[in-house]
Amino acid sequence: MSDIASTAAVDDRIGRPTGGRPGLTLAALGSAGLVVSLQQTLVLPLLPRMQREFHTSVSSVAWVFTATLLAGAVATPLLSRFGDMYGKKKMIMLTMVVLLVGSVICALSTSLGLLVAGRALQGASSAVIPLAIGTIRDTFPRERVTAAIGVVSATLGVGGALGMLVTGVVAEHTDTHRPVFWISAAMALVGLILVILFTQEAGVRAGGRPDIVGALLLAGFLVALLLGISQGNDWGWSDGRTVTLFGVAAVLAVVWIMVERRVAEPLVQLRLLAGPQSLSANIASLMLGFALFGSFSLVSQFIQTPEEVGYGLSGSVLDVGLYMLPSTITMLVFSALAGPLEARLGAARTMALGSFVAALAFVWLAVNHDSGADLLIFSGVQGIGVGVAYAAxxxxxxxxxxxxxxxxxxxxxxxxxxxxxxxxxxxxxxxxAGQVIKDTGVPSVDGYVICLFFAAGAALLASVLGAAESMRQRTP
Structure with missing residues (x-):
């Protein structure tokens, strides 16, 4: 390649291309992120229907959702590491293919086990979001990086809310879960094509080898922990099986940390997990993830609960999506405004502000949940908070x-x-499952209120962490 061509292709300071089409690249990456986040919540409005179809319990059918998040938690750092080693575009394409395959398996599934397996494959696609953020940092002009990262980050919330609306529309005209997964497969294919056409490979390759042992230990820890939490009510919190699972989780966590500290090329560099520059952002991310995904599940079930039990809205699957529509709209609008807000306040303070607004939304719904108007207010305010916080x-x-x-x-x-x-x-x-109305299997309203206050507390903690980090960064 000639010197002129080399200079045009790559900024020799940071490995960033100076040409390209940032608008089309952002559209492709945003579309991929939207599809990935959409599939995470696609099943939530259908869980009551699946529980009846597969004749299983609330805690068991919840694994249709949990398996996706669990697989994402394991695959995301591994595929992100692969992105730094082999190229982020290649890994985004791979994850979109995995999403496509998982969607087809779910669409063809005839048992709960096969459905959970397909959902696990879908969950591996969660790596698209960090890979997309890395791609933006590698390829975009400096002045557009913050705003572009905000757009892609916001697809996590937008896609989550939009997923429930899509499911609601489809479920209104079908009596099975399969059509929504065919839609997911089609969207994954479109996202894959957009990534192939409009993104480019750039950035410095880190090299090295994957930490397979670290990935297996992390997977074992998360499976043991989540299985213990989900089955605690059914088995009993002092039951030997529950205690054993928590013990195994603790041991695996310790072993995983020891391995990551000693291996030359760890799956997760602990300084990026708990270092002084990363700890606040990661704990805030943990809290916001807890609050957002917890609320998706809670709101979906609450809306579909028959009013005859003393609460609920007797809503349909479509109603779930419609009630979450204000959240989709406000997330889109305020995630776009987050870039200018970050430029004025800084990322940490902007995240703190968004998290505080989200906490207010959860408190509102915990106290006011008697009418559809209460749900609509919650949805709109939550979208504002999450849109700003996730972007920052x-x-x-x-x-x-x-x-x-x-x-x-x-x-x-x-x-x-x-x-x-x-x-x-x-x-x-x-x-x-532990807070049910007497002589029924229906959760009591107190169970929802407890969970919503937990979500509010998590979002509030994220806000405090963001404010503290902002003050720390301003201290000489």
Whole structure:
């Protein structure tokens, strides 16, 4: 290649191309992120229907959702590391193919076990978001990086709310779960084509080898922890099986940390997980993941609960999506405004502001849940808070790390966020299963209120962490 061509293709300081079409690239990456986040919540309005179809319990059917988050928590740091090693575009394409295959398996499934397996494959696609953020940092002009990261980060919330609306529309005209997965497969294919056509490979390759042992230990830890949480009410919290699972989780966590500290090329660099520049962003991500994914599950079930039991809205699957529509709209609008807000306040303070607004929304719904208007107010306000907070969180995750580690840094942040969502899914299912109306299997309203206050507390903690980090950064 000639010197002129080399200069046109790559900025020799940071490995960033100076040409390209940032608008089309952002559209492709945003579409891929939207499809991935959409599939995470696609099943939530259908869980009551699946519970009846497969003749299973609330805690068991919850694994249709939890398995996706669990697989994402394990696959995200591994594929993000692969992105830094082999190229982020290649890994985004691979994850979209895995999403496509998982969607087809779910569409063809005839048993709960096969459905959970397909959902696990879908969950591996969660790595698309951090890989997309790394790609933006590698390829976009400096002045557009913050806003572009905000757009992609916000697809997590937008797609989650939109997924329930899509499911509601489809479920209104069908009596099975299969059509929504065919839609997911088609959208994955479109996203894959857009990524192939409009993204480019760039950035410094980190090299190295994958930490397979670390990935297996992390998977074992998360499976043991979440299985213990989800089955605690059914087995008993002092039952030997529950205690054993928590013990195994603790041991695996310790072993995993020891391995990650000693291996030359760890799956998760602990300084990116708990270092002084990353800890606040990662704990905030954990809390926001817990709050957001917990609320998706709670709201879906609450809306569909028959009013005859003393609460609920007797809503349909479509109603779930419609009630969450204000959240989709406000997330779209305010995630776009997050970039200018970050420029004025900084990423940490912007994240703190968004998290505080989200906490107010959860408190509102915990106290006011008697009418559809209460749900609509919650949905709109939550969308504002989450849209701003998630957009800023994407910037916080990568702003202090070298360019060749942007993928894994964003991946670690996504790991803890997905881990928070996994814990929320299992924990809320456990609380609702333990708070039931006498002589029925229906959760009491108190169970929902408890879970919503937990979500509010998690979002509030994220806000406090963001404010503290902002003050720390301003201290000389």
């Amino acid at each position: 969180l994407g910037t916080m995750a990568v702003q202090h790390v070298p360019m060749d580690q942007s993928g894994i840094a964003s991946g670690v942040n996504a790991l803890v966020r997905t881990g928070g969502g996994s814990i929320a899914s299992a924990a809320t299912a456990a609380v609702l």
